[in-house]
Amino acid sequence: MKGVIRDVIPQLELFQPNSADDALAVLAEHGSDAWVYAGGLDTLDWFKDRVKRPRVVVDLGRVESMREIRSTAGGIEIGAMARLIDVVNHPDVQARFPALAFAAKSAASPQIRNQGTIGGNVGQDTRCWYYRDGWTCYRAGGNICYASPPTAMNREHCILGASRCVAVNPSDTAPVFVALDAQMVVRRGRSERVIPAEEFFVGPEIDIERMTALEPGDLLMSIRVPSAWSGSRVYFEKVSDRTTWDFALVNVATALQESGGVIQDARVVVNGVAPTPVRLTAVEDAIRGQARNEQTAIRAGDISIQGVSPLTHNGFKVNLMKNLVRRSIRDEPMNEV
């Protein structure tokens, strides 16, 4: 009966509103006591382990309007409640942003993709096991990081961009959204703001207790992917221990605009290496105006690892990142769904 006891999640109040307006009203009323619940796949672990204990849960599962994926004049708008499988299968996503469909397909497992949402995928918390097991580290409001000492288990943690906390952003779709210069549409009460994906993910130097710019009361409504990079060469690749379930050790999303074999513009983004997806602007600057060939790719890889500082057990990520950046420029995108 052990499983039964553990599965009884502590009492809290559940709301299942039918509209975004109703959801926002409940969120406004309860502020930081409220938790937004999408597919629940990140959420339920926190609740089962009693590590996060909000008083109120607002389940968006019945807000039909937030599930829509539609083509707009400027690109594609993906409702935050679209499931990963909806993103994988959507004909317009496949046709215009095949790397996004491929990245969504690379996440988690089939059953999780049948339920996990795109909003939850970009909104999910880090997988640092110290933190997820309820240790009171920096990210949990304490004043120590258990993952950074030399004796710690930190194979999956940061090799760059750390500030006290060395946990990484685990999302497979996040780097693609940053590479495609997507815009996150956020509502709070009646006001709406649009945040570039690049600024949506926040590191510990900005707020050590959050992974995104979302604050209590905020609802991510949709993600707008502009046409600008549609039809460009967009490469995504993820390396993980197992192809199902496991999070990226490193993943890369590179968008290139080419003309006559010369790189006109580039956005190169890696994830799994820092607390946020990281745009490698030094690499972008170095390859802009260069021929897309082996030499340029090697140089890009070398530049990508300048300034990294791996921990005891994750030095392998340095070579991994170098090789993935190299391949993302040299090889043909796989983009299979």
Next chain:
Amino acid sequence: MNQEIIEVTEETTQQGVSRRSFIKGAIAASAAVSSTNYLFRANGGTVLAQAPAAGAVERLITVTVNGRSRRIEVPPMETLATTLRYKLGLTGTKIGCDRAECGACTVLVDGTPHYGCSLLTHSVRGREVTTIEGLEAEDGTLHPMQQAVMEEQGFQCAFCMSGFIMNSVALLNENQNPTRKQAAEWLSGNLCRCADYDKILTSVQRAAEITRGA
């Protein structure tokens, strides 16, 4: 909480009063009682007396499981796997990891495979849930996938079996002629600790044959 006990009794009568179903009923009833105690403790004994706030969910809900509409009392944060096993006595659905990492709890919701351990029962209100108990026909004829597992001896300990079978049923509904590779990919969200993957895939191939009438 009487409701659950009544429900289980109904199930028991339907199945015929065997010792096994009587025990199942008793377990379900005691689980329901203990979870009530838990809730009372957690909220100082006032849970059931509170007036529902606007927009809050009702605890007494109707879910459709294996074609039967079931009226049950469900706390807001109860998972579907828990409801199925400990309230409805449908213990064919297993709980392995309880965190979306093994697939033992896989059930179909409107035909789509989900991890029952990681889905709220309140999220399946108004939707069709199918469990392993709902596969056989009324006259007891096994589903082709069940038949195939018997013929091919697909599993060893079979703890993972219900999850694999449910997920395979969803696959066969979509594709009556899957390749081994397609089946392996479709089933990649299920683990088998006995590592019977080869025999499981052979069972899926056999089930596809039976389905196609080959």
